[in-house]
Amino acid sequence: KNQVEQSPQSLIILEGKNCTLQCNYTVSPFSNLRWYKQDTGRGPVSLTIMTFSENTKSNGRYTATLDADTKQSSLHITASQLSDSASYICVVSPPEGGGNKLTFGTGTQLKVEL
Amino acid sequence: NAGVTQTPKFQVLKTGQSMTLQCAQDMNHEYMSWYRQDPGMGLRLIHYSVGAGITDQGEVPNGYNVSRSTTEDFPLRLLSAAPSQTSVYFCASKERGTGFSPFANTGELFFGEGSRLTVL
Numbered sequence: 001k002n003q004v005e006q007s008p009q010s011l012i013i014l015e016g017k018n019c020t021l022q023c024n025y026t027v028s029p030f031s032n033l034r035w036y037k038q039d040t041g042r043g044p045v046s047l048t049i050m051t052f053s054e055n056t057k058s059n060g061r062y063t064a065t066l067d068a069d070t071k072q073s074s075l076h077i078t079a080s081q082l083s084d085s086a087s088y089i090c091v092v093s094p095p096e097g098g099g100n101k102l103t104f105g106t107g108t109q110l111k112v113e114l
Numbered sequence: 115n116a117g118v119t120q121t122p123k124f125q126v127l128k129t130g131q132s133m134t135l136q137c138a139q140d141m142n143h144e145y146m147s148w149y150r151q152d153p154g155m156g157l158r159l160i161h162y163s164v165g166a167g168i169t170d171q172g173e174v175p176n177g178y179n180v181s182r183s184t185t186e187d188f189p190l191r192l193l194s195a196a197p198s199q200t201s202v203y204f205c206a207s208k209e210r211g212t213g214f215s216p217f218a219n220t221g222e223l224f225f226g227e228g229s230r231l232t233v234l
Contacts, residue, residue: 004156032220043118043204043225044157051220089156102223104156 003027004092004105012111017080021108023073023090034091035064035075038107044089047075080112116140120205120226127195127233135190135229137205145208145221146188150174150201151228157204163188195233203229 007022025033032051036044048057048064050073056065061078077084087107094101121136139146147162159172163182177199179191188207192199209221 034223041228043206043227045225046222049220049222102159104158106154106156 004090004103006088006090006105006108008108009106010109010111012113013080015080015082015112015114019077019080019110021075021077021088021090021110023075023105025071025073025090025092025103027092027094027103028071029094030068031093033064033066033073034093034102035062035073036089036091038087038089040086047088077110082112082114085110085112118205118207118224118226120203120229122229123227124230125232127192127231129195129197129233131195133192133195135192135203135205135231137188137190137226138186139188139205139207139224140186141207141209141224142185143207143209143224144185146182147172147206147208148178148180148188148190149204149206151204152201160190160203192231195231197233199231200233201231203231 004025013019032049034049035047037047038044047059047062050057050066052068063076066073075088087109089107090105092103118139127133144165148160149157150160151157158174160174160178161169161172161180163169166182166185169180169182182188205226206223208223
């Protein structure tokens with residue numbers, strides 16, 4: 001069974017600090033790995049999409065890395081802001097299918113405090 | 115550009131009642147899908163559609179029906195609601211991605227704001 005595991009489950013940091021969220025997956029081979037941000041009571045919003053041949057992708061203060069050999073990805077948030085408080089979800093997709101095979105992690109709940 | 119619109123945002127049902135969650139997108143996406151999100155679990159696929167007139171089951175389809183008569187709309191029907199269907203439901207549509215297959219997985223997935231359903 002394909003699995004996506006995220007750590008930590010929750011994290012509290014002070015505004016302005018950096019943090020790194022982890023994602024380990026067993027889907028192999030895979031087509032792409034995505035990171036989503038989900039604010040409380042809202043739908044997930046895409047941050048990055050990386051194919052198996054990419055090892056880093058940035059979106060503003062968010063930088064995702066991918067190590068296909070160890071099947072690990074990380075999402076690094078730089079100079080955190082209060083608005084970064086959200087759940088961050090890692091999603092992995094195998095090569096077959098049209099998006100119907102996406103496997104979602106359970107997310108890391110990030111809280112940024114003053 | 116409204117994106118993906120879901121209605122209603124909140125609904126309370128009694129066991130055995132039926133209802134329809136509405137989903138509409140204005141991005142001309144061929145692919146649409148329904149997910150449910152439960153505490154401690156990742157989003158799980160209920161049903162999906164790769165175009166008007168075409169639907170298929172996802173990971174957790176039991177108790178739900180879908181149809182796709184137009185590109186824009188993809189309603190989800192609960193036939194006889196059960197407490198186990200208490201959840202937050204998300205509709206999503208996906209743009210066509212790159213790659214050789216028209217259904218390549220690299221397309222951006224856009225989610226609606228969710229519909230919170232409680233079944234008593």
